[in-house]
Amino acid sequence: MNNEKNVVDTSNWWKNSVVYQIYPRSFQDSNGDGIGDLQGIIKRLDYLQDLGIDAIWLSPVCKSPQDDNGYDISDYQDIDPMFGSLNDMEELIQEAKKRGIRILLDLVLNHSSDEHTWFIEAKKSKDNPYHDYYVWRDGVEGIYPNDMKACFGGPAWEWVPELGQYYFHQFSVKQPDLNWENPKLRREIYDMILWWMDKGVGGFRLDVIDQIAKEPDLKITNNGPRLHEYIKELSKETFQTGNLITVGEAWGANTELAHLYSAPDGSEFSMVFQFEHINLDQQPGGEKWDIKELDFIQLKQILSKWQVELHGKGWNSLFWNNHDLPRIVSRWGNDEQYREESAKMLATILHGMQGTPYIYQGEEIGMTNVKYQIEEYKDIETVNMYKERIEKGYKPEDVMRSIYAKGRDNARTPIQWDSSQYAGFSTVKPWIKVNDNCKEINVENALENKDSIFYYYKKLIQLRKENPVLVHGDYQLLLETNPDIFAYCRNLDGQRMVVVANFHDKEIPFSLKEEGFEVKEYLIHNYREEKAGYLRPYEAYMAILN
Numbered sequence: 001m002n003n004e005k006n007v008v009d010t011s012n013w014w015k016n017s018v019v020y021q022i023y024p025r026s027f028q029d030s031n032g033d034g035i036g037d038l039q040g041i042i043k044r045l046d047y048l049q050d051l052g053i054d055a056i057w058l059s060p061v062c063k064s065p066q067d068d069n070g071y072d073i074s075d076y077q078d079i080d081p082m083f084g085s086l087n088d089m090e091e092l093i094q095e096a097k098k099r100g101i102r103i104l105l106d107l108v109l110n111h112s113s114d115e116h117t118w119f120i121e122a123k124k125s126k127d128n129p130y131h132d133y134y135v136w137r138d139g140v141e142g143i144y145p146n147d148m149k150a151c152f153g154g155p156a157w158e159w160v161p162e163l164g165q166y167y168f169h170q171f172s173v174k175q176p177d178l179n180w181e182n183p184k185l186r187r188e189i190y191d192m193i194l195w196w197m198d199k200g201v202g203g204f205r206l207d208v209i210d211q212i213a214k215e216p217d218l219k220i221t222n223n224g225p226r227l228h229e230y231i232k233e234l235s236k237e238t239f240q241t242g243n244l245i246t247v248g249e250a251w252g253a254n255t256e257l258a259h260l261y262s263a264p265d266g267s268e269f270s271m272v273f274q275f276e277h278i279n280l281d282q283q284p285g286g287e288k289w290d291i292k293e294l295d296f297i298q299l300k301q302i303l304s305k306w307q308v309e310l311h312g313k314g315w316n317s318l319f320w321n322n323h324d325l326p327r328i329v330s331r332w333g334n335d336e337q338y339r340e341e342s343a344k345m346l347a348t349i350l351h352g353m354q355g356t357p358y359i360y361q362g363e364e365i366g367m368t369n370v371k372y373q374i375e376e377y378k379d380i381e382t383v384n385m386y387k388e389r390i391e392k393g394y395k396p397e398d399v400m401r402s403i404y405a406k407g408r409d410n411a412r413t414p415i416q417w418d419s420s421q422y423a424g425f426s427t428v429k430p431w432i433k434v435n436d437n438c439k440e441i442n443v444e445n446a447l448e449n450k451d452s453i454f455y456y457y458k459k460l461i462q463l464r465k466e467n468p469v470l471v472h473g474d475y476q477l478l479l480e481t482n483p484d485i486f487a488y489c490r491n492l493d494g495q496r497m498v499v500v501a502n503f504h505d506k507e508i509p510f511s512l513k514e515e516g517f518e519v520k521e522y523l524i525h526n527y528r529e530e531k532a533g534y535l536r537p538y539e540a541y542m543a544i545l546n
């Protein structure tokens with residue numbers, strides 16, 4: 001076949017790629033200390049190659065006191081001994097490459113650890129050359145520069161008595177914000193990134209990148225006035241010199257901003273993670289812990305808006321999960337009676353869209369949320385929030401309900417490789433408790449069952465490689481007001497594909513024919529055959545139309 005669309009466009013290799021996210025401390029322990037590590041990842045590369053993914057996004061493995069599980073970096077050019085060494089990292093990059101897999105690093109550039117030498121120096125005196133690497137305000141102890149709050153609780157300002165100054169931190173006290181206004185700091189960051197590129201990494205995920213241009217005096221956190229100026233400079237000095245995939249985390253993105261972030265001229269990133277759909281089960285004006293029922297029609301509208309508005313003008317990232325979010329099968333699927341069906345249904349909706357899909361570790365076997373005792377939670381966000389809300393007088397059972405629904409540790413329990421005591425993750429008690437359901441839900445079982453969620457994901461990844469309509473086709477939402485069905489078309493050069501999904505646990509009368517469509521070929525289907533005139537609970541498929 002000599003179809004122009006099938007010519008591999010290597011400069012945009014990430015357009016038909018699927019990225020798998022690894023949270024290293026929970027993936028695979030190799031040395032029996034109960035914490036996942038780089039050698040553990042190397043051991044599991046064959047599994048990932050079998051799944052068919054193109055790249056791995058590694059959550060941070062650089063040197064860190066682990067106040068926020070590595071999102072507090074004390075040396076950007078070294079590996080934390082907990083995870084291994086620089087040699088292990090180089091081995092991982094090479095071993096992954098042999099299997100056609102690229103390694104993306106997580107760049108945490110908004111803040112460093114307070115144990116970074118930059119900060120240790122910065123604290124020494126106001127005229128230390130590193131002082132201006134961070135954000136300081138003169139003041140008086142106890143009278144904060146303003147009332148800004150940190151993401152993980154408490155004020156966003158921390159007093160340093162030796163200097164008579166406060167430093168600004170959007171996250172924990174141990175995560176001082178870096179001062180992007182300082183060109184010396186920016187240059188130092190670019191050199192660090194070039195050093196990693198030289199080691200052969202395939203790209204980067206940029207942590208809270210929309211917060212680097214903060215203006216604390218104006219109480220601006222994300223989307224600061226100089227944000228895109230900084231990103232364009234960063235991109236030009238680093239990424240644009242390589243054939244990389246870059247994805248910025250941008251909680252404050254809307255579709256217009258995404259046109260800048262993911263501009264086809266490559267002036268910023270390949271794409272961004274946006275969170276509009278992720279916030280839909282949160283009470284307006286509340287925090288993520290203030291939960292409400294998902295409005296399904298709104299979910300369809302939001303995801304469809306992003307599809308339509310970025311088509312030809314930018315590029316979407318597609319995800320339900322990451323290390324900060326609850327497990328999607330528990331959140332918007334059904335993790336009991338219809339775990340397999342609903343996990344596949346959610347995957348079908350996402351992988352049918354235009355953009356680069358991300359699979360979070362364990363999603364491909366339908367791992368679920370957990371309900372632990374409060375003492376068993378490790379995440380700084382969860383632990384601090386629990387304390388804060390209990391002090392404010394919330395009922396413990398209500399706080400726990402929020403944690404079960406939204407706590408970040410839902411995503412951070414060890415990967416369930418088999419049914420042994422510690423799920424094949426480790427030979428000793430892991431740093432965080434294993435989900436009890438590892439007896440049934442595990443990789444070993446998934447690989448033995450040809451109808452498993454694992455093989456469904458494998459097929460979805462393959463379909464993106466084989467069907468240009470999935471990569472390049474435009475998007476059109478169908479049945480907009482239908483309260484149960486998520487359906488849309490993708491079109492490319494006269495070829496038409498349809499995705500149909502029943503989002504709920506009841507049978508819905510539905511016939512594609514009556515909607516005026518005729519199936520030529522099913523590409524994938526989470527039930528063995530059709531039931532004429534109906535969609536069964538969580539039934540979903542992709543089909544090429546006549």
Ligand code: TEU
Pocket residue numbers: 068071072108151171207208251288323324325381408
């Ligand atoms: O998360 C960004 C962020 O804003 C989170 O605090 C998010 O609001 C929260 O997790 C939602 O529950 C990034 C990283 O993904 C996260 O793991 C880090 O803790 C955070 O930045 C600080 O680096």
Ligand code: CA
Pocket residue numbers: 029030031032033034035036037082
């Ligand atoms: Ca280990």
